[in-house]
Amino acid sequence: MKYNFDEIINRTHTSSMKWEKYRGRDIIPMWVADMDFKAPQPLLDTLRQSIEHGIMGYTLIPDKLNELIIENLYTLYDWKIEKEWLIWTPGVVSALNVACAVCGSSFDKIVTTTPAYPPFLTAPSNHGKLLATVPMIEINQRAALDYHALEKEFKSNNTSLFMFCNPYNPCGSVFTKDEINQLVELCTKYDVIICSDEIHSDFVLDQNKYHIPTASISKTAANQTITLMAPSKTYNIPGLGCSFAIIQDENLRKKFKSRSKGLIPEVNLLGLFATKTAYKECHEWLAQLIVYLRKNRDIVQEHINKMPGCRLNPIESTYLAWIDVKDTNIDDPIAFFEQAGVGLSDGKFFGQKGFVRLNFGCPRSVLEKGLRRMAAALL
């Protein structure tokens, strides 16, 4: 079956966070990270069946779903996990907050890199922890980890947790085995747990790269890591709130579960059904989506780099473009591009001013229209 990612679907009046922001204004929303594509047909059929059944009761994770995750991780990454290591959560952000809550004691430090997915910057203080940020460095037009600066942070005072995003939102880096090894070594040396958010793992666009789960590289890494994964970005079902954590270390897993009690609800019924069908029957849709996104990425890459004052590094993964607009000398780039009819995410919320993030997970005609508007405004 050939999926039609060119189809324009009207999302106004659907309680969409992305589209409601600009309701009634001629501004194309290219900000928050959900895509404007319909979820795969088999997944939609499953949801329909579930609704037709008519009873939306409390859930229990089916064994078959756990087995499916275990099988998928093995097939994709040669990573063997056990059923007991899996903890289902109604969202990755909830899980990373639980990670912040359970690692270390009050006023311990949690480290992450900037620019960062905004909840990474707010989660530590939600749980009485201090946040320290280490800027990414640019090496050969690519955002990379600054191990020296990280070591300096880990050394000074109690760092309990490092929040890692791989593939990296917003810069798109897909970390290599060497890079991950070096990070794990450093974290082990200073007894720092790694919370590895791998929600974007299915979006590797660079054909010379592949995703490696942090915990999969060694026994040490597995013992040191909380892995967070979800079908939500991949199959465009973030509104169904379904994700899972993988924690091998028994003690850490117990703490994570106990801290979640009474606060983190069960995964909802539709999310569970959708997840099962996504991982079982939607590989073809995903393969076609990646082809479509690669072309969108090429278009973004070409057009943005022609715009005066804008710079965009090659995008290895995700459907997000992290654009350096400092040389435009525009004071408020978000207001400027909104005026031009395009709604982007502001770098300042990621801890890096002078950047905007553009979401190219949309039909090509919409993307091209947005890029035309940006180019015209900058001329």
Ligand SMILES: Cc1ncc(COP(=O)(O)O)c(C=O)c1O
């Ligand atoms: C790195 C990262 N983690 C987590 C999330 C959100 O996860 P969830 O909707 O499951 O809470 C996003 C969404 O953009 C993301 O980019």
